[in-house]
Amino acid sequence: MNQLFLFTLLQIQQAEGTVEAVVNTAPQDEELRLWDLMLTGGPIMIPIGLMLIFAIYLMTERYLNIKRAGKLDPNFMATIKDMVLNDNIAGAQKLCEKTDSPAARMVAKGISRIGRPLNDISAAVENTGKLEIYKLEKRMPFLATIAGAAPMLGFLGTVTGMILTFHSLALAGDSVTPGDLSSGLYQAMVTTVAGLIVGILAYLGYNLLTGMIEKVIYKMEVASVEFLDLLQQPAE
Numbered sequence: 001m002n003q004l005f006l007f008t009l010l011q012i013q014q015a016e017g018t019v020e021a022v023v024n025t026a027p028q029d030e031e032l033r034l035w036d037l038m039l040t041g042g043p044i045m046i047p048i049g050l051m052l053i054f055a056i057y058l059m060t061e062r063y064l065n066i067k068r069a070g071k072l073d074p075n076f077m078a079t080i081k082d083m084v085l086n087d088n089i090a091g092a093q094k095l096c097e098k099t100d101s102p103a104a105r106m107v108a109k110g111i112s113r114i115g116r117p118l119n120d121i122s123a124a125v126e127n128t129g130k131l132e133i134y135k136l137e138k139r140m141p142f143l144a145t146i147a148g149a150a151p152m153l154g155f156l157g158t159v160t161g162m163i164l165t166f167h168s169l170a171l172a173g174d175s176v177t178p179g180d181l182s183s184g185l186y187q188a189m190v191t192t193v194a195g196l197i198v199g200i201l202a203y204l205g206y207n208l209l210t211g212m213i214e215k216v217i218y219k220m221e222v223a224s225v226e227f228l229d230l231l232q233q234p235a236e
Contacts, residue, residue, distance in 0.1 A: 026192075051146045055202045058142060059209065069132075069136060070212065076099060076101075076223075080095065080107060092107075098110065103219050106125050106129050109127040128219075133220075140209065150195045150196075150202065151199035153195050154194055157188065157190070
């Protein structure tokens with residue numbers, strides 16, 4: 001029993017000595033540079049880095065387009081209403097053309113159908129709205145894919161890093177050194193952190209942009225309802 005206790009204690013001391021050696025072998029007099037840290041992640045860092053660049057591009061491009069689409073003059077529908085009631089259809093059409101907004105393009109399509117049955121006008125407005133929503137949601141699935149795939153790539157790097165570590169241990173046999181462990185462990189940890197960072201960034205960006213799109217869609221629905229109600233008003 002005592003021999004078993006002494007053997008266990010010896011194994012714990014050896015493990016502590018190995019961990020301490022790994023820590024002590026880290027460069028104390030040099031700063032850990034980001035580029036050098038990324039290189040330790042191995043080939044998995046290449047697709048993760050490309051996903052990061054693509055995610056930043058998508059979030060910037062979509063944010064600017066959605067923000068521009070959400071801008072609509074609060075007096076736009078009131079002006080359209082006055083023009084249509086005063087039979088100034090051409091003026092209302094020009095105002096819609098000058099207003100760069102999905103809601104304005106929906107109303108413009110409805111104005112171009114004035115004189116036809118209300119169901120035809122409503123269908124034209126609805127179809128235009130669907131096209132505008134498609135434009136707003138363009139490339140959003142790519143961002144959602146990055147949010148899910150980047151952490152998975154990070155975990156893949158973790159697995160490959162651990163495989164490299166155990167392979168190095170198998171080759172080294174009894175003469176294990178901290179250097180045999182460091183490369184695989186670095187790859188495992190760095191790829192995990194990088195994948196999670198890219199995934200979290202893409203996830204937050206996707207949800208932010210989705211919220212912005214919902215606000216634009218709400219403005220489109222309000223404009224559509226107001227325009228169709230306008231056409232059903234009795235002539236004075």
